[in-house]
Amino acid sequence: SKNYAAARKYRLPIIILPCSFEDAWWILLRPYFAWVQGLPWGFGDWYVYTEMGWPQVDTNKTSLRLGDNFVLCAPTANQIVTSYRPAIDTVFRDHKNWPQTDSQTQMFMVYGQNVASTNGVDWQRHRKITSTAFNENTMVQVWEEAIKRTAELDLSVESERSLGRLRSSIEVLAMRVLAQVAFGEKRALNSIPPGHRQSLMQCLGFIQKHIVLTILFSGLKAPDFLLPKKLRKLKVSVAEFRQYMEESLKRHLETTSKGSTTTKSKSLLESMVRANEAEKQLVEGGPGRVSYLSDSDLYGNLFVFNLAGYETTASTLTFALPFLATNPNVQEWVYEELKTHYINSSSREYATVYSKLVRCLSVMYEALRLASPAPLLVRSPRSPMELPIITKTGPGSITVNPGTLVGGHFYAGHLSPDWGSDAESFNPRRFILKSESGEESLAVPEGRLFAPWIFGQRVCPGKKFSQVEFTAIVAQIFANYRVKVIQNTNESAEEANQRMMGILSDKYFNISTHLKQPEAGALRFERRDEKS
Numbered sequence: 181s182k183n184y185a186a187a188r189k190y191r192l193p194i195i196i197l198p199c200s201f202e203d204a205w206w207i208l209l210r211p212y213f214a215w216v217q218g219l220p221w222g223f224g225d226w227y228v229y230t231e232m233g234w235p236q237v238d239t240n241k242t243s244l245r246l247g248d249n250f251v252l253c254a255p256t257a258n259q260i261v262t263s264y265r266p267a268i269d270t271v272f273r274d275h276k277n278w279p280q281t282d283s284q285t286q287m288f289m290v291y292g293q294n295v296a297s298t299n300g301v302d303w304q305r306h307r308k309i310t311s312t313a314f315n316e317n318t319m320v321q322v323w324e325e326a327i328k329r330t331a332e333l334d335l336s337v338e339s340e341r342s343l344g345r346l347r348s349s350i351e352v353l354a355m356r357v358l359a360q361v362a363f364g365e366k367r368a369l370n371s372i373p374p375g376h377r378q379s380l381m382q383c384l385g386f387i388q389k390h391i392v393l394t395i396l397f398s399g400l401k402a403p404d405f406l407l408p409k410k411l412r413k414l415k416v417s418v419a420e421f422r423q424y425m426e427e428s429l430k431r432h433l434e435t436t437s438k439g440s441t442t443t444k445s446k447s448l449l450e451s452m453v454r455a456n457e458a459e460k461q462l463v464e465g466g467p468g469r470v471s472y473l474s475d476s477d478l479y480g481n482l483f484v485f486n487l488a489g490y491e492t493t494a495s496t497l498t499f500a501l502p503f504l505a506t507n508p509n510v511q512e513w514v515y516e517e518l519k520t521h522y523i524n525s526s527s528r529e530y531a532t533v534y535s536k537l538v539r540c541l542s543v544m545y546e547a548l549r550l551a552s553p554a555p556l557l558v559r560s561p562r563s564p565m566e567l568p569i570i571t572k573t574g575p576g577s578i579t580v581n582p583g584t585l586v587g588g589h590f591y592a593g594h595l596s597p598d599w600g601s602d603a604e605s606f607n608p609r610r611f612i613l614k615s616e617s618g619e620e621s622l623a624v625p626e627g628r629l630f631a632p633w634i635f636g637q638r639v640c641p642g643k644k645f646s647q648v649e650f651t652a653i654v655a656q657i658f659a660n661y662r663v664k665v666i667q668n669t670n671e672s673a674e675e676a677n678q679r680m681m682g683i684l685s686d687k688y689f690n691i692s693t694h695l696k697q698p699e700a701g702a703l704r705f706e707r708r709d710e711k712s
């Protein structure tokens with residue numbers, strides 16, 4: 181009731197919730213209460229808003245009904261949900277005054293503090309060291325590794341794949357790219373090396389799938405026989421992944437201490453270790469706070485790179501490919517670009533090719549606009565802060581107190597009617613600008629909210645990594661294949677495409693975007709050099 185009284189003062193529409201995703205107990209119980217959605221007179225309408233990534237289910241429905249800003253009023257806290265651009269700008273440009281909340285950052289705190297789990301000066305320390313790892317040398321590796329691994333996908337041998345199967349193939353691919361580029365890991369990721377009980381892919385995959393349980397129970401000291409089977413398995417996976425990280429770090433520390441003479445670092449981890457060692461030398465004996473990372477910090481960051489670094493890209497591709505399959509004209513438009521700059525180009529090198537493939541990148545932008553893996557990002561001020569709002573009477577502002585949350589509702593911004601009458605359809609051309617001389621470039625149309633990697637100082641450090649990887653994979657696939665939706669018996673191509681769009685809109689959130697029915701649709705990859 182205290183929260184409700186505070187919410188009323190904002191003069192914004194209010195949705196009352198009996199609990200929220202900030203309550204740990206509710207996260208566990210939530211699946212058992214799905215039935216409330218079937219209650220008459222909208223009695224169960226609150227249910228959808230009680231999970232972290234709810235906009236992936238609701239998309240922009242609530243925003244169309246209630247406007248650009250409204251309040252979710254729960255017993256734990258009020259959350260002002262906004263897709264109003266001045267508000268998004270105010271909050272996300274200023275991470276000092278609008279830091280992340282514990283419930284969001286702690287999601288990433290399984291092995292140690294890291295760039296995603298910290299705020300303020302601690303964050304600066306993590307960010308400084310980890311950012312050194314994302315340089316142009318890394319991008320060359322991402323490009324080459326992604327092309328090589330895509331060629332190994334064997335799309336002509338296994339030419340028909342359900343969306344579920346496609347997702348797992350692409351996850352393996354993206355994980356390989358990350359493992360190679362980030363950790364210099366050359367071993368097969370799905371075999372079990374001596375001294376291990378699980379492969380790297382097995383343990384990371386299991387942690388990823390049960391990330392919420394991992395966060396809730398990673399510190400649990402209970403003896404194994406008291407734990408349910410799933411938690412026992414999770415404990416093994418968490419320990420296994422730690423062992424992989426320790427081995428990897430040990431290898432890298434050895435190489436760094438040998439003082440390798442090349443200036444170019446070979447992996448993200450190596451750059452990070454190097455920058456950290458340099459930082460240690462710098463402060464040795466000097467006064468002031470610690471500016472380097474401890475081993476536990478390094479593990480924390482390694483884990484978070486794994487968590488943030490492959491599923492997001494894999495998720496984006498699992499949407500982009502079927503979107504392209506339902507839009508053969510867009511495929512041909514992408515192919516035109518590939519013919520000029522990739523297929524018939526004398527070089528396939530990152531430096532010459534990547535920046536020219538703007539149509540490929542526009543496909544990524546459009547897939548992210550429609551199915552971003554980060555649907556709602558929450559912040560909360562440390563001291564009372566002004567937040568711009570918009571009501572029926574026009575723009576204004578309200579004071580937000582500490583303890584009140586502000587949720588940036590990126591889905592609503594990405595699907596807003598501002599994008600025009602085709603806001604809901606897949607049309608990557610909207611991101612392409614043509615100069616008078618006919619040269620194409622990528623641009624977000626004026627006056628739209630588009631921030632899948634957010635912006636400002638806390639922008640995703642893997643933004644370019646993911647763009648280069650996505651472009652390489654799309655280029656390599658569409659230079660060689662046409663992709664089609666597989667029709668069911670008695671179904672026309674048009675009907676199959678319609679069905680596919682339905683499957684793609686049925687989503688849920690777990691670190692990234694997932695389909696509820698990935699086995700209900702499938703794609704066929706047809707080689708371009710064979711008759712179709």
Ligand code: HEM
Pocket residue numbers: 280295296297307484485488489490492493496548553554557558632633634638639640641642643645646
């Ligand atoms: C399509 C791909 C990707 C998307 C859409 C994406 C999106 C995002 C977003 C929205 C954030 C901000 C979260 C917040 O502040 O609450 C973020 C942070 C982060 N991302 Fe990404 N990301 C992608 C790929 C990657 C990749 C490939 C890596 C690493 C290899 C990566 C590493 C990180 C890290 C470490 C952070 C935390 C940074 C910080 O808090 O300072 N991401 N990402």
